[in-house]
Amino acid sequence: xxxxxxxxxxxxxxxxxxxxxxxxxxxxxxxxxxxxxxxxxxxxxxxxxxxxxxxxxxxxxxxxxxxxxxxxxxxxxxxxxxxxxxxxxxxxxxxxxxxxxxxxxxxxxxxxxxxxxxxxxxxxxxxxxxxxxxxxxxxxxxxxxxxxxxxxxxxxxxxxxxxxxxxxxxxxxxxxxxxxxxxxxxxxxxxxxxxxxxxxxxxxxxxxxxxxxxxxxxx
Numbered sequence: 490x491x492x493x494x495x496x497x498x499x500x501x502x503x504x505x506x507x508x509x510x511x512x513x514x515x516x517x518x519x520x521x522x523x524x525x526x527x528x529x530x531x532x533x534x535x536x537x538x539x540x541x542x543x544x545x546x547x548x549x550x551x552x553x554x555x556x557x558x559x560x561x562x563x564x565x566x567x568x569x570x571x572x573x574x575x576x577x578x579x580x581x582x583x584x585x586x587x588x589x590x591x592x593x594x595x596x597x598x599x600x601x602x603x604x605x606x607x608x609x610x611x612x613x614x615x616x617x618x619x620x621x622x623x624x625x626x627x628x629x630x631x632x633x634x635x636x637x638x639x640x641x642x643x644x645x646x647x648x649x650x651x652x653x654x655x656x657x658x659x660x661x662x663x664x665x666x667x668x669x670x671x672x673x674x675x676x677x678x679x680x681x682x683x684x685x686x687x688x689x690x691x692x693x694x695x696x697x698x699x700x701x702x703x704x705x706x707x708x
Contacts, residue, residue: 491704493645494588495636495668497654498599500676501695502581503609505655506571513537515567516560520544523556536658537564538600538629568605575609578675584695585616591705594618596639600629600658618643630654630662637666651704653695657686669704673697 499505516537517529524544532540541564545557585595597613597620599606606613606622613620619642621635628634640650652663655676663670664687671690672683683691690701698704 491593491649491651491669493594493596493640493643493650494698495596495598495639495650495652495663496695497630497652497656497659498597498606498610499601500655501653501659501673502597503575503577505676506575507568508571509537512564512567513540515563516540519556519560519563523548523552536600538623542627565602565604568601569608572605572608577610578694580694580696582616584699587699589616593705594643594645596620596636596643598630598635598639598662599623631658631665633662633666636662636668640666653698657682660686660688671698671701671704 496502499507517540520529520540524547528544528547532543535543541557541560545553548556588595595617597606597617599620599622601622603620603622603624606620619639621639621642623629626635626638630636636652637647640647647667651669651671652659652666653671653673654660654663655673656678660670660672660683669689670687671692672678672688673692673694674680675694680691690704692698692701
């Protein structure tokens with residue numbers, strides 16, 4: 490029986506407004522002052538947060554900490570800028586309330602910061618039992634440690650939970666953690682993208698969760 494739902498945030502509960510091309514470009518501009526260009530080329534395929542940690546690990550004290558702080562400060566600034574004036578999808582709170590009434594434990598895991606999460610979802614504590622941002626763990630999705638940290642907080646086993654997200658990283662992290670996975674088509678990932686990473690279910694948006702008797706049977 491499903492006891493918990495772990496949600497991604499951007500693109501799943503709220504519109505995706507981040508310009509990832511701009512973010513990567515600005516972080517790499519900072520990195521150019523610390524490491525040779527060949528290192529930047531070598532790390533070009535990594536996600537932004539992983540790139541920051543990879544570069545930091547190549548630097549000696551105190552430059553590793555200085556670079557990491559500067560890079561994350563810039564990342565947070567851009568994310569806050571994109572989050573101002575934004576709210577959840579108009580249906581999100583109703584869906585969360587409906588799941589909560591069924592006794593389902595609700596979590597958010599996100600690669601963004603806690604500042605951004607609170608800015609966009611200030612009344613989060615009314616709906617969500619726990620949240621795990623990049624401020625809470627270094628190991629962010631697609632690393633399975635990310636959803637596992639959330640499930641530990643609500644004392645639910647992975648096989649008793651589902652991971653819901655708009656990106657392949659959500660599906661990969663959830664599946665590797667041993668969870669059922671649901672892809673939503675409200676971000677930038679099309680159905681084929683979810684099929685390629687093996688999502689168990691694909692729905693237009695999180696409203697579809699309420700009707701999924703195959704998941705919530707008996708709840």
